[in-house]
Amino acid sequence: MIKEFLNDPTLLLNAVGEGIYGFDLSGNAVFVNPAAERMTGWHADELLGKKIHQYHHHTRKDGSPYPADECQIYCTMFDGKHRHVTDEVFWRKDGSHFAVEYTSTPVYKNGELIGAVAIFRDVSKQQQTELALRDALAQVQHLSEQLQEENAYLISELNEDWQDSGLVGKSHSFQTMLEQITLVSQTNSTVLILGENGTGKELVARNLHRLSTRAEQPFIKVNCAAFSANLIESELFGHEKGAFTGANERRKGRFELADNGTLFLDEIAELPLELQSKLLRVLQEHEFERVGGTHTLTVNIRVIAATNRNLWQMVEQGSFRMDLYYRLNVFPIRVPALRERKEDIPLLAANIINQLNKRLGKHFKGLTKTTLAQLANYEWPGNIRELQNILEREAILSKQNVLQLSSALSDKDPASGVVLSLDAAQKQHICTVLKQCHGKISGEDGAATLLELPESTLRSKMKKLGIKY
Numbered sequence: 001m002i003k004e005f006l007n008d009p010t011l012l013l014n015a016v017g018e019g020i021y022g023f024d025l026s027g028n029a030v031f032v033n034p035a036a037e038r039m040t041g042w043h044a045d046e047l048l049g050k051k052i053h054q055y056h057h058h059t060r061k062d063g064s065p066y067p068a069d070e071c072q073i074y075c076t077m078f079d080g081k082h083r084h085v086t087d088e089v090f091w092r093k094d095g096s097h098f099a100v101e102y103t104s105t106p107v108y109k110n111g112e113l114i115g116a117v118a119i120f121r122d123v124s125k126q127q128q129t130e131l132a133l134r135d136a137l138a139q140v141q142h143l144s145e146q147l148q149e150e151n152a153y154l155i156s157e158l159n160e161d162w163q164d165s166g167l168v169g170k171s172h173s174f175q176t177m178l179e180q181i182t183l184v185s186q187t188n189s190t191v192l193i194l195g196e197n198g199t200g201k202e203l204v205a206r207n208l209h210r211l212s213t214r215a216e217q218p219f220i221k222v223n224c225a226a227f228s229a230n231l232i233e234s235e236l237f238g239h240e241k242g243a244f245t246g247a248n249e250r251r252k253g254r255f256e257l258a259d260n261g262t263l264f265l266d267e268i269a270e271l272p273l274e275l276q277s278k279l280l281r282v283l284q285e286h287e288f289e290r291v292g293g294t295h296t297l298t299v300n301i302r303v304i305a306a307t308n309r310n311l312w313q314m315v316e317q318g319s320f321r322m323d324l325y326y327r328l329n330v331f332p333i334r335v336p337a338l339r340e341r342k343e344d345i346p347l348l349a350a351n352i353i354n355q356l357n358k359r360l361g362k363h364f365k366g367l368t369k370t371t372l373a374q375l376a377n378y379e380w381p382g383n384i385r386e387l388q389n390i391l392e393r394e395a396i397l398s399k400q401n402v403l404q405l406s407s408a409l410s411d412k413d414p415a416s417g418v419v420l421s422l423d424a425a426q427k428q429h430i431c432t433v434l435k436q437c438h439g440k441i442s443g444e445d446g447a448a449t450l451l452e453l454p455e456s457t458l459r460s461k462m463k464k465l466g467i468k469y
């Protein structure tokens, strides 16, 4: 048996699964095994004695010429060196091609180079599997990035602690507003919420989303006043890796995060003019590009915008685009100031006390009659947020289970000997420093540096304290 093999080595070569070609020094085929025939479709008798390079190894995958003197198999015939090639294709008789991996080995007889042997295999399936794996990996990475961003966003949302608050009020103006919310929530129309600070614009936006068909989709908020002019663009539209100094990773913007859901653009009046035109484009065409990107992204978003400013006046002064104003003002909802619905104060106060009891672990039963009268006589420039702050301060100070005011309510400058709450004192100090810095927040001569705070911390403090700059 062994003898049979030794007498006819082609038996073994013909049985091998890899394709085998033998060449003489002129590059003519002297041996072609059946595996090579199967892979290429060329029969041995069509190739033997001919230069195989011309038949199926004469062009690259992209069709560009592959001169014989660059061919790695031919090179082996000239320099007698072994080669291992992994990035080429062989062409079949029918004109198609397949990815190959091959070795080209010199053949010596009595120390003299007489030709070369090429052993090759079809690696197209392996490459396809690798490609599919790479695709799957990229997809997993993409999903994980998205989850990370959504997670970061959700954590910051949870910190906002709005969850327990509902829309409370029985007054006519408030009830009319609730009817408007219910009606418009069933549509996809853009809504513009107008109202003074602390009247509940954000709460209105959240309830609008909750009542809409998008309720199960994300509600994404952007405070247009909380970012500097150059940060807001990437915050809204995201950025590509390397788009600007510090853009070490690709990042999705709020528009992408809000896809299929609702995007709440708070303090819309603070959006720089340049970005107003970009926003207009998204509202009109639902399309945008990430900063530093060329790929156009399409989104399906319901936009709710809010402002405490007189937008029309800004249009007249040239600081707000008229076309954007009309785009946003499709369905305006005006949230009444607290002084316009003083009859709601007892209900609101009861609601706030409930929340305080839960949060502070206390058992306040309500307010004294005198306190209710004092609350009704006040003009509430800070609206419901101010009412919340005052009740919280009293809840901390009070030793009884019925709350009353420890000092008179006043909307005058608090710098007149009255002890300020920590928040009020911080607000006053930050405003003084901002004035000193001519409103500049970042940079060496900015307020953040003077206050020894990171810029982002100062901005979120300003937002929390209701400081507008």
Ligand SMILES: Nc1ncnc2c1ncn2[C@@H]1O[C@H](COP(=O)(O)OP(=O)(O)OP(=O)(O)O)[C@@H](O)[C@H]1O
Pocket: 162, 165, 166, 167, 168, 169, 195, 196, 197, 198, 199, 200, 201, 202, 203, 204, 266, 308, 348, 351, 384, 385, 388, 466
């Ligand atoms: N009708 C309401 N019933 C109970 N709580 C309310 C009501 N409206 C607003 N609040 C509470 O008042 C506070 C201020 O509301 P919100 O932040 O929505 O106001 P805003 O108008 O968006 O303020 P700003 O313009 O300063 O951003 C929140 O804590 C909110 O929960």
